[in-house]
Amino acid sequence: MTTVSGNASGSQGDLPLDAIVIGAGFSGLYQLHTLRNDHGYRVQVLEAGDGVGGTWHWNRYPGARCDSESHAYCYSFSDSLTREWQWSERYPGAAEIVRYLNHVADRFDLRRDIQLNTRVVSARFDDDRHQWHVKTAAGDTFVARYLITAIGCLSSANVPALAGLDRFNGQWVHTGAWPHDGVDFSGRRVGQIGTGSTGIQAAPVIAETAKQLTVFQRTANYSVPARNAPLSDEQRQQQRDNATAVRELMRSNTNGHPWSINSESALQASADERAARYERMWTDGGLRFRAAYSDLGSNAQANRTAADFIKSKIRRKVRDPATAEALCNIDHPYGAKRPPIDTGYFETFNRDHVSLVDLKSDPIIEVTASGIRTESTHHNLDIIVFATGFDAMTGALLSIDIEGVGGTTLQQKWADGPCNYLGIQITGFPNLFTITGPGSPSVLTNMPVAIEQHVDWVTGCINHLQQHGKTRIEASDEAMTNWRSEVNTAADATLLPTVAHSWYLGANIPGKPRVFMPYAGGLGRFREICNDIAARNYDGFVIS
Numbered sequence: 001m002t003t004v005s006g007n008a009s010g011s012q013g014d015l016p017l018d019a020i021v022i023g024a025g026f027s028g029l030y031q032l033h034t035l036r037n038d039h040g041y042r043v044q045v046l047e048a049g050d051g052v053g054g055t056w057h058w059n060r061y062p063g064a065r066c067d068s069e070s071h072a073y074c075y076s077f078s079d080s081l082t083r084e085w086q087w088s089e090r091y092p093g094a095a096e097i098v099r100y101l102n103h104v105a106d107r108f109d110l111r112r113d114i115q116l117n118t119r120v121v122s123a124r125f126d127d128d129r130h131q132w133h134v135k136t137a138a139g140d141t142f143v144a145r146y147l148i149t150a151i152g153c154l155s156s157a158n159v160p161a162l163a164g165l166d167r168f169n170g171q172w173v174h175t176g177a178w179p180h181d182g183v184d185f186s187g188r189r190v191g192q193i194g195t196g197s198t199g200i201q202a203a204p205v206i207a208e209t210a211k212q213l214t215v216f217q218r219t220a221n222y223s224v225p226a227r228n229a230p231l232s233d234e235q236r237q238q239q240r241d242n243a244t245a246v247r248e249l250m251r252s253n254t255n256g257h258p259w260s261i262n263s264e265s266a267l268q269a270s271a272d273e274r275a276a277r278y279e280r281m282w283t284d285g286g287l288r289f290r291a292a293y294s295d296l297g298s299n300a301q302a303n304r305t306a307a308d309f310i311k312s313k314i315r316r317k318v319r320d321p322a323t324a325e326a327l328c329n330i331d332h333p334y335g336a337k338r339p340p341i342d343t344g345y346f347e348t349f350n351r352d353h354v355s356l357v358d359l360k361s362d363p364i365i366e367v368t369a370s371g372i373r374t375e376s377t378h379h380n381l382d383i384i385v386f387a388t389g390f391d392a393m394t395g396a397l398l399s400i401d402i403e404g405v406g407g408t409t410l411q412q413k414w415a416d417g418p419c420n421y422l423g424i425q426i427t428g429f430p431n432l433f434t435i436t437g438p439g440s441p442s443v444l445t446n447m448p449v450a451i452e453q454h455v456d457w458v459t460g461c462i463n464h465l466q467q468h469g470k471t472r473i474e475a476s477d478e479a480m481t482n483w484r485s486e487v488n489t490a491a492d493a494t495l496l497p498t499v500a501h502s503w504y505l506g507a508n509i510p511g512k513p514r515v516f517m518p519y520a521g522g523l524g525r526f527r528e529i530c531n532d533i534a535a536r537n538y539d540g541f542v543i544s
Contacts, residue, residue: 017144019462020134021045022120022400025054027150027435027451029101030075033108034459041462044142045110046134048119052105053098055152059198060182061175061387062205064094065228067197067287067341068446071239072258074100076247077452081107083240091228091286091341122401123147125430130471132431145471146462148433149397153442156395158388158508160193164367172384175202185210188382191372193364195221197340199387203354204344206385213354214379216364216372218388219337219501220330222310226341227285254522256441256449259288266293266302278309290335297494303333310334317346326358332499338443392503393438393517394418404429417506417515421475421483421540422530424454430474433458438517439487443504445523453523457530461538472544479540490521 019035021028024047035041049057056064066073070087085103088096105111119137126133132147157176159165165172173183175198189212192203199215200223207213231239239246246258253260266274274293281289295302311328318324327346348354362374371381391398394414402410405428413419413428420426423440424433435454436442442450465473491497496504497516506512519526533539 016042016131017044017142018042019044019146019148020132020142020144021148021150022134023047023054023150023152024049024052024105024114024116025056025150025152026075026101026448027152027455028054028114029104029108029110030077030452031148031150031435031455031458032110032113033077034455035462036113037108039459039463043113044144045114046118046120046136046142047114047116050117051098051102052111052114052116053101054150055155055176056094056097056101058155058157058177059094059175060178060180061094061198061202061385062183062185063201063203063343064175064178064198065201065226066092066094066097067226068448069258069286070096070231071243072246072250072256072446073097073448075104075448075452076243076250079243082243086236087231089228089230091226120400122403123432124403125405125432127405130431146431146433148435148458149400149437150435151396153393153436153447154390156391156399157386158391158395159386160388161510162364162367167369168367168371168384169369170371170382170384172386174386174388175199176390183383183385185383187211189371189380190214190383190385191216191379191381192385192387194218194387194389196387196389197338198389200340200342200345202385202387204342204348207348207351207354211353213348213351214357214372214381215349215354216357216359216374217326218359219332220327220358221337221340222307222330222334223340223342223345224282224287224289224310225285226343227283228343250446250449251453251527252524254524255444256446256523257287257291259291261291261294263294265295265299266305267295267299269293274305275309278306282309282313286341287339290339297335297496300333300495300498303335303495307334314346317350319350323349323356326356326361329358329360332502333495336495336499337502337504389503389508391509391512392443392506394506394512395509397434397437402429402432404432415513417513418517419480419484419515421480422457422526422533423519424458425473425475425541427475427477427480430472432474433461438515439483439519441519441521441523441526444518444520450523453527453530457534460534464534464538465543468543470543473538473541476540476542482540486521487519488516490519491516494520496520 018041036043070092122135124133134142157174186209190210191214193216195217315324362376365373371379418438420439423437501507
């Protein structure tokens with residue numbers, strides 16, 4: 001076993017590290033930049049993949065594309081970076097996002113402090129020296145004052161435990177861990193399980209080359225057209241010209257997107273006014289549809305007006321009435337689960353070689369050597385695609401054996417569900433910072449904006465400790481308990497907790513405690529809370 005204090009390349013000699021960052025995606029790259037480039041700290045980033053990109057390094061499934069608009073799904077900390085990077089489409093595809101993050105790594109000279117192909121398996125806090133000892137799968141140990149997890153909210157792939165999967169003679173893949181050499185669907189019989197945001201993106205592209213595509217629908221879902229298209233030079237210039245105003249809007253509003261929510265109530269508008277507004281939003285496309293009225297996320301009756309509008313569109317798109325009704329048999333309010341946007345998803349079911357299996361009425365019994373058996377029939381398949389999502393927000397954290405004060409592990413601490421302060425720190429785990437952890441706005445927002453807020457706050461906190469000669473910080477029990485209450489209160493003001501099977505509550509993972517994880521009070525409000533806590537000398541934290 002090798003113990004490493006400085007950079008693996010030796011550029012930092014034998015000096016101890018100030019911080020270890022796990023992950024080289026949006027969070028890890030920016031955290032390295034702020035700590036090292038802006039403030040001169042000694043930092044080592046450890047990344048499991050063979051390249052930078054984080055979640056997007058692995059999400060290479062057919063149709064993989066961001067559902068935030070490209071001019072907003074990027075860093076905003078550098079005006080020069082904003083001016084020089086040219087996005088090609090309204091919604092960036094996975095490959096373009098990876099190119100962008102590689103450009104950032106080169107542009108800010110980040111690679112020299114990133115060690116690739118390095119999977120962290122454990123981290124132990126040394127209570128006497130106030131240091132973290134981080135161990136990798138290769139047996140190396142890194143030591144630093146601060147440990148910062150930048151491992152993503154949606155990075156731990158969830159493969160359902162289907163009986164017989166181990167005897168399937170064909171190929172099976174998960175969209176969140178896609179083979180980097182791709183999958184050839186030509187002439188193959190494909191079964192796709194899952195119709196969330198990922199499945200809705202993948203199905204139309206798989207159908208283009210597959211001999212047969214059978215979509216196994218676990219939960220029917222809403223979707224609004226993305227209206228993706230190449231960006232013109234004029235549009236790019238307009239985005240650059242408006243970058244400052246857009247940045248301020250994203251940082252101050254609820255969702256971190258480059259638009260505001262209409263302040264009107266859906267219930268105060270007439271039926272004709274609502275229909276006209278929804279039609280305009282549908283034509284414009286994208287997640288902005290959620291912003292049609294202020295109460296779509298909080299009032300069930302108002303939400304139903306949007307839900308019924310979307311269902312009417314589905315029925316018009318899908319020719320077979322039985323298939324259309326199965327696609328419209330949606331059991332949750334619009335937006336109470338992650339609301340997808342699509343390019344030709346519902347139209348895909350008009351293809352002769354594409355079929356839908358509604359698992360609520362015809363559940364999977366087992367996987368066989370040659371396919372999937374449901375209650376009514378056997379489906380012969382060559383490839384199974386799991387578009388079944390992630391062990392969200394906690395899965396990646398709990399996959400690492402993190403041991404805090406007194407030998408308590410994070411698995412033990414969160415046995416009844418995640419609890420922390422501001423999504424950032426956990427009692428009993430000093431000097432551990434979790435970027436966009438549970439308890440923060442994270443997945444309810446445009447992620448890069450939430451990431452920059454968290455990283456900036458963590459960097460400011462470390463600066464505060466250094467300036468005051470302190471070596472240790474952790475959340476107090478009281479602050480953590482109060483924040484858990486605040487998260488619940490914010491969620492209860494919305495329709496989000498009403499969906500019992502949502503991954504926001506961990507319900508997609510058998511045995512996972514049912515706790516509403518993200519903070520639903522809005523990114524702008526969250527930023528104010530965090531800034532106020534910092535201004536009050538980090539109220540709620542124990543500093544020593």
